[in-house]
Amino acid sequence: MALVCFPFKKERVPTVLRNVDIAVRHNCVDAVLLVGATKNECYRKIYAAIEAKNNSDQPYAKPVHILVQTRLATVLRPGKGDGMNTAMQFFLNAHEQPANHFTEPLKRLHFYDADIESFDHNWITKAEDGAALGYDVVRHYFPRSSTDAQVTWQVTKVGFALLWPRTTLPWVQQPLGGELCFTRRVVEALMAEPRVMQQSDWGIDTMYTFFCAQKGFSLLESYVPQGKMHALYGGLRDLKNMLCECFAAVQSLRHEPVSEEPTVHRIDPATPVPSCITEKIGYDIEKSMRLLREKWTARQKGLLELFPEKAKCGLLRASEWPEFMFMDEQCWVSAYKVLLDHFNVFDEDWRELIFKMWVARVLNYTMRHVTRGYHCALQANTEMVTRLHMRRTMEL
Ligand code: GDX
Structure with a gap:
């Protein structure tokens, strides 16, 4: 029983609908959830397209839900964190709503950014295979342009190495990755953590990574060779909010202990990086x-x-x-x-x-x-x- 969630704000509608279609067609997926930031034009177009599809002679073979994110935090800016946490709430309670027609509690929750142009069924298969092997958390990692991921490298990886050097945290390949799969017990544990539920902004990825490590959940990092094709950033200013919010998330955790006991953490080996990634410049x-x-x-x-x-x-x-x-x-x-x-x-x-x-x-x-x-x-x-x-x- 797996639910695939795509958080979205303002994305190319055909890309989002294509990704929904891929998820619906996957054998392991029971339902798809779209969580929009607000009822903006993008939300209305996606909503209308889902309605039209469901009223056509070829409706989706599985439920496709669309929600506006709930304001779950009180202090930080409402952003992707509220979106992902809204999905976690939906996941935990979905079987209690008769209208959803789930006969039992959902078991796995997948997240993928809605704008991934290179998304295909393998992303879901790899995550499901990892969960079938018994891992609590499966995170995807993939090759990125050498000028991409500079919040990850300079902020999160440096912070993890500086603050928790003896733990599994500095070894996490892409600690800010938004493509991952949690088992139900992980979602329950994360939702019980007030700091996760209060992290409504870009800091959410840091929180998920950190608390999964602190709680000792087993982790598989699964390699996706084609990488994540998405739009280039303009100047680095586009990343200012993400930088500040990801740094503040690490800063807020700096006095938190993390066990130095070894936890299960496996990393799928990487393969040669295609030239479309090695030759790409990530910013102006x-x-x-x-x-x-x-x-x-x-x-x-x-x-x-x-x-x-x-x-x-x-x-x-x-x-x-x-x-x-x-x-x-x-x-x-x-x-x-x-x-x-x-x-x-x-x-x-x-x-x-x-x-x-x-x-x-x-x-x-x-x-x-x-x-x-x-x-x-x-x-x-x-x-x-x-x-x-x-x-x-x-x-x-
Ligand atoms: N519901 C909701 N609410 N969705 C949002 C919001 C929001 O406020 N803001 C963004 N999103 C969606 C967006 O539409 C997309 O589907 C996804 O979240 C990622 O946003 P995007 O602007 O494409 O982020 P970017 O720059 O690609 O960063 C992503 O990758 C980073 C990384 O891997 O390093 C994003 O998942 C980051 O959290 C992650 O750190």
């Missing part, structure tokens, strides 16, 4: 360089006093001229530690400051490593996390 570099000079305030410059000299002076120079080679690995990690103590996700000066530091870090990485080719760049990311991970393990 020239547009991003300008960001270092934008939106400075006197208070931001004052807050720089909290940071080590190298980060402080580098950023002050960058406010006048696009400079970023100062933001090497060591400078980023030292700034990251200050941010863990002082960052305030509700304060726009702090949001701009972390954003500019991260832009400098991403540009530094791009110019130093991405220019040497895809494999060198990925190696540099991996080595950054491994070095930090090893150093912190020795220190603790």
